[in-house]
Amino acid sequence: MSTATTPAPAPPAFATAPARRGPRLLRWWPAAVLVLLAVAPYSALPLPGLLDGPVGSPGSLQLLATCLLFGALATGYDLLLGRTGLLSFGHALYFAAGSYATNMFLLEAGLPFAVVAVLGLCSGALLALVLGSVSLRVSGIGFSMVTLAFAQAGSILVSRNPGGLTGGEEGRAAPAELLPSWLVGIDHTANLYWIALAYLVLTLAVVHRAVRSPTGRVWEGIKENERRVEVLGLKPYGFKLTAFVLAGALAAVGGLVHLLLTGGSTPQTTTSDFTLSLLVMVVLGGSGTRWGPMVGGILYTWADHRLGDLAGSGAVADLPAVLRVPLSQPLFLLGVLFVAVVHLLPGGLARLPSRLRRTREEHR
Amino acid sequence: MSTLVLLTMTGLGLGALYFLIASGLSLIFGLMDVLNFAHGALLSIGAYGTWWAASGNLPGAGPGGWGFALAVLFGTAVGTLAAVVLELVVVRPLYTRPREQVLATVGVGLAVPALLSGVWGSDARTFPGPEALSGTFGLLGADVPVNRLVLIAAAVVVLVALRLFLGRTRHGLVVRAGVEDRAMVTALGIDVRTAFTLVFAIGGCAAALGGALGGLYFGSVDPRQGTSLLIFAFVVVVTGGMGSVTGAAVAAVVIGLVQQFANYYTAAGLGDLAVVVLLAALLLVRPRGLTGRLA
Numbered sequence: 001m002s003t004a005t006t007p008a009p010a011p012p013a014f015a016t017a018p019a020r021r022g023p024r025l026l027r028w029w030p031a032a033v034l035v036l037l038a039v040a041p042y043s044a045l046p047l048p049g050l051l052d053g054p055v056g057s058p059g060s061l062q063l064l065a066t067c068l069l070f071g072a073l074a075t076g077y078d079l080l081l082g083r084t085g086l087l088s089f090g091h092a093l094y095f096a097a098g099s100y101a102t103n104m105f106l107l108e109a110g111l112p113f114a115v116v117a118v119l120g121l122c123s124g125a126l127l128a129l130v131l132g133s134v135s136l137r138v139s140g141i142g143f144s145m146v147t148l149a150f151a152q153a154g155s156i157l158v159s160r161n162p163g164g165l166t167g168g169e170e171g172r173a174a175p176a177e178l179l180p181s182w183l184v185g186i187d188h189t190a191n192l193y194w195i196a197l198a199y200l201v202l203t204l205a206v207v208h209r210a211v212r213s214p215t216g217r218v219w220e221g222i223k224e225n226e227r228r229v230e231v232l233g234l235k236p237y238g239f240k241l242t243a244f245v246l247a248g249a250l251a252a253v254g255g256l257v258h259l260l261l262t263g264g265s266t267p268q269t270t271t272s273d274f275t276l277s278l279l280v281m282v283v284l285g286g287s288g289t290r291w292g293p294m295v296g297g298i299l300y301t302w303a304d305h306r307l308g309d310l311a312g313s314g315a316v317a318d319l320p321a322v323l324r325v326p327l328s329q330p331l332f333l334l335g336v337l338f339v340a341v342v343h344l345l346p347g348g349l350a351r352l353p354s355r356l357r358r359t360r361e362e363h364r
Numbered sequence: 365m366s367t368l369v370l371l372t373m374t375g376l377g378l379g380a381l382y383f384l385i386a387s388g389l390s391l392i393f394g395l396m397d398v399l400n401f402a403h404g405a406l407l408s409i410g411a412y413g414t415w416w417a418a419s420g421n422l423p424g425a426g427p428g429g430w431g432f433a434l435a436v437l438f439g440t441a442v443g444t445l446a447a448v449v450l451e452l453v454v455v456r457p458l459y460t461r462p463r464e465q466v467l468a469t470v471g472v473g474l475a476v477p478a479l480l481s482g483v484w485g486s487d488a489r490t491f492p493g494p495e496a497l498s499g500t501f502g503l504l505g506a507d508v509p510v511n512r513l514v515l516i517a518a519a520v521v522v523l524v525a526l527r528l529f530l531g532r533t534r535h536g537l538v539v540r541a542g543v544e545d546r547a548m549v550t551a552l553g554i555d556v557r558t559a560f561t562l563v564f565a566i567g568g569c570a571a572a573l574g575g576a577l578g579g580l581y582f583g584s585v586d587p588r589q590g591t592s593l594l595i596f597a598f599v600v601v602v603t604g605g606m607g608s609v610t611g612a613a614v615a616a617v618v619i620g621l622v623q624q625f626a627n628y629y630t631a632a633g634l635g636d637l638a639v640v641v642l643l644a645a646l647l648l649v650r651p652r653g654l655t656g657r658l659a
Contacts, residue, residue, distance in 0.1 A: 087463070138647050141399055145602055146647050149640040152595050156640070160633040272595065276401075276470055283467055329482040335475025342468045343457060 037197055040064065041190035050302075052309070058189040062261070063305055065189070065196035067298040069257055072196075072203040074281040074297030076250035079207055081279070082288030083216070084243040085223030087144045090151030092274035093131070094248035098124040098255025099265040100158065104165055106178050113180055117256055124252020125245055132244035136237060139226070148272060155270040171266035174259055183260055192261050199257045200294070203250055208290065210246060219243055223288075280338045286350025295349055304330050366506035371624050373503065377512030377581060379620025380519030384574030385597035386604065386612040387526060388447075388567020394543040394607020395556075395563050397462050402450055402469040403571055403597065404590030405476035409446045410572025411491075411585045412480055414439030418492045427492035436576045443572020444565050451564035456557070473591065481587040488586035491579035511580040518577055519613075522570050526609050535562060543607045596623075596636075599643040 043055040051060040073095065080086040102120030105111055111119070135146040161168030176184045182191055210216050218239045221229045229236050259265055268274065277300065285296020307330035326332050341348060345355075385407055392400050417435035418427050427435075454472055458464045493511070500507040530536035538559050541549045549556050571590075578593070579585050600619050604611030619639055626635030 087466075134644070134648060141393075141397075142602075142647050144399070145598060146644050148595070148598065149643040149647075153637055153640045153644075156633055156637050160631070160637075273474075273591075276474065279467070279470060280474070325482040326479060329478040331478035332475045332482060335471045335473075335478060338471035338474070339454060339468050342464050342471065343454075346461075346464070 034197075034201065037068075038194070041193055050306075056190075058186045061189045061193045063302070065193040065261055066305070067301045068193075068196040068200045069254060069261060070278075070281065070301040071294040071297035072200040073251060073254045074278055074285065074293040074300075075200075075203050075207055076247050076254065077278045078282045078287055078293040079210065079243055079247040079250070081282055082293070083207075083211055083223065084219040084240060085226075086240060086243065087141075088135075088147040088244075088247075089144050089272060089275050089279075090131075090135075090147030090149075090154075091247070091251055091278055092270055092272065093151040093154045094124045094128050094251040095255040095258070095274070096154065096158065096265070096270040097127050098252030099259045099269060100166060100172075100255075101252075102256050102259055103172055103174055103265045107172070107175055108165070110178060113178065113183075120256050121249060121252050124255065125249040128245045128248025128252075129241070132241050132248065136240050136244065151270070151272060151275065155267070155272070158267050158270045166267070167265070169267060171264050171268075173264040176263070179260070184263075195260060196257055199253060202253070204290075204294065206246070206250065210243075215239060215242060280334065282348075284338060284341055284348055286348030289348070289350040292348050292350030299349070300334065303334065307333055365504065367628075369504045369506035370508060371628055372621065373506075373508045373512045375621035375624035376617065377515045377620070378624060379616040379618075380515040381574050381578050381581060381593070382597055382600045382620055383519045383613050383616035384515075384522060384570045384577075385593060386600035386616055387522065387609050388563070388570045389597055390601045390604065390607055390609060390612045391539065391543070391563045392567050393601065395539060395546070396455075396465070396560055398455060398465045398469065399598075400469050400567070401466065401594070402454075402472035402476065403567065404592075404594035405473050406443050406447050406450075406568045406571040406590070407575035407578065407593060408477060408480055408585075408587060408590035410439045410443035410575030411579045411589065412439075412484065412575075413442035413572070414576035415489060415491055415579060415585050428494040432492075432494045436573070439576040440569055440572045443575065444569040447564045447568020447571075448561060450568070451561050455564070456560070459557075473594075477587040477591060484587075486587060488584040491582070491584050493580050511577070515577050515581055518573060519616075522573070523609070523613050526566070526570075529566075530609065535559065539563060596639065599639055602643055603646055 041056050041061055045056075046054045047060075051063065053060050055061075055064075077088075077091050080088050080091070098120050101123035102116050105116040105119050106113070109116075131147075131150050135143055135150065138146055158166045159169055166172060182188055183195075211219070218229060218234060218236075221232075221234075222236050222239060226236050229239075255265075255269070258269065278297075281296040281300045282293045283296070284300060285294065286292025310327070345352065347355075385403060389400055389403050392398055392403075414435050416422070417438040418432055420427075422435065422438055450469075450472060454468045455465050458468060500509050501513075502508075528536075530540055535558075538549065538554055538556070539562065541554075542556050542559050546556055575585075575590065578589070582589070596619065600612055600615045603619065604613070604615035619642075622642070623635040623639050626638045627633065628635075
């Protein structure tokens with residue numbers, strides 16, 4: 001099914017490149033990075049420019065946790081975009097469903113946290129199953145539009161605040177007294193950070209396993225040529241729905257982590273802009289690669305936060321207006337960066353090392 | 365009765381605004397298979413251009429009389445120019461990669477509103493307009509704001525002009541043929557890329573005009589306006605059949621009316637909801653839209 005006609009079938013550039021050249025030990029670099037990330041809360045290392053305070057301070061941990069969360073979300077979204085070739089504009093809906101459903105079960109039913117977490121996950125997955133089974137009846141740009149329409153409907157519904165359930169434009173804070181005490185408060189930011197890290201590892205593992213499975217092979221085939229998959233006697237619909245529900249469930253877990261991390265559900269997470277930012281992350285990092293979406297998500301989130309701080313700093317405020325105004329808008333910089341990546345760096349940042357290597361070899 | 369008339373006129377005004385965005389969107393999609401996510405940004409550029417000129421920054425332009433007409437002309441021209449630049453700089457180099465074209469317009473659609481809010485602030489700005497257009501007029505016992513009529517008139521003019529252009533001119537013929545079968549037109553030795561720039565210019569012109577007159581309709585401009593209208597324009601494009609201008613006109617009227625009436629007679633916001641659900645339902649029943657045919 002992996003045809004020779006397209007150059008796409010993506011060797012995971014980040015993973016194999018060092019392993020092929022360096023000693024065997026280098027193959028274990030993800031584990032080393034994971035250990036480093038896991039012990040980060042104990043570190044008092046200052047990273048001036050990258051983070052505001054030392055790594056282990058609550059502010060830095062909060063930012064790092066958000067980065068990891070979005071790295072994971074982008075990885076899950078790439079299951080649709082880069083692995084199955086489905087351009088969904090409604091991924092925010094399942095993320096928001098995880099967050100809002102969990103929050104509502106907590107607030108309205110007052111069930112224990114472990115139960116509501118499972119309920120939140122199930123709500124997100126069920127919603128993905130129902131809406132996915134409908135949306136996937138059309139393909140191509142039609143599918144994108146239907147997912148966009150459903151997400152928009154969800155967004156309108158949330159902002160209308162039916163029965164006071166969603167809190168409208170304000171969003172709704174999670175009830176601190178109903179959450180386990182080790183998840184609440186600024187002293188426990190490290191725990192939240194570890195949860196975000198665990199979510200990232202879970203997403204990477206699930207996506208990795210799923211893509212290597214027989215189903216994953218069919219996804220790759222659908223991405224490259226859906227008609228040929230049909231000719232082989234397989235029905236793409238079921239496989240696409242599997243990818244859709246799996247990605248939706250992963251996003252719902254992400255919504256749950258986001259709820260804990262920010263202490264509430266906000267309507268911003270339901271908007272189409274939220275999905276578009278996921279799209280930007282994935283394409284920035286490299287769609288269809290193992291580490292690309294994660295790198296894109298982390299970089300985007302970090303840049304979005306830090307560029308905002310940069311705008312408020314003295315270095316930018318002193319610049320002439322022509323430079324100051326664009327630099328003070330993180331979304332402008334990210335949008336321009338995105339267009340530049342689409343034009344100049346097809347395949348995203350993940351393809352950068354292999355491209356550089358090729359250029360170097362050509363120059364020899 | 366007066367409520368009914370007012371709702372109908374407001375719905376038609378909204379539909380006219382949708383049509384101004386959707387006509388270009390529909391032509392661009394029909395010809396190039398590019399869903400232009402930057403189309404809302406073009407509308408915002410037109411709106412801000414007009415607002416900037418009418419606020420006394422452009423010599424000769426102002427909030428009243430011919431000065432305002434000049435301001436609208438200026439805003440529309442800036443929007444058209446932006447659309448041409450968008451096509452030449454962002455879309456054209458990605459000619460062989462349709463999905464990347466869509467992604468690039470997504471990037472522009474994010475960047476432009478951010479830039480606008482960086483320059484003029486993210487809060488809504490009051491939109492200056494001539495006295496004559498800010499009043500109301502009596503129609504069957506209802507006081508209908510004049511700006512609705514301006515929008516409807518502009519949409520009708522654009523519709524007629526587009527139909528004449530598509531039906532009576534050589535360039536229009538190339539565009540229609542391109543919507544039908546782009547490969548065949550290229551095979552006949554006609555450079556379709558000129559038509560690409562042309563439809564972008566037409567689409568940008570209509571959207572910018574929509575932005576300029578939409579400022580009158582809403583009474584203010586803000587950077588997010590274009591993007592929020594874009595979703596409903598998508599609904600119109602799909603409902604009307606992608607690539608069809610007449611279909612877009614019919615769909616715009618239907619969507620505008622449904623939205624207004626549902627918002628008034630049921631809960632507020634339910635009309636918006638009904639429209640997007642309508643889009644989903646329609647795509648599932650008829651994936652090619654209501655008409656499924658070209659202009």
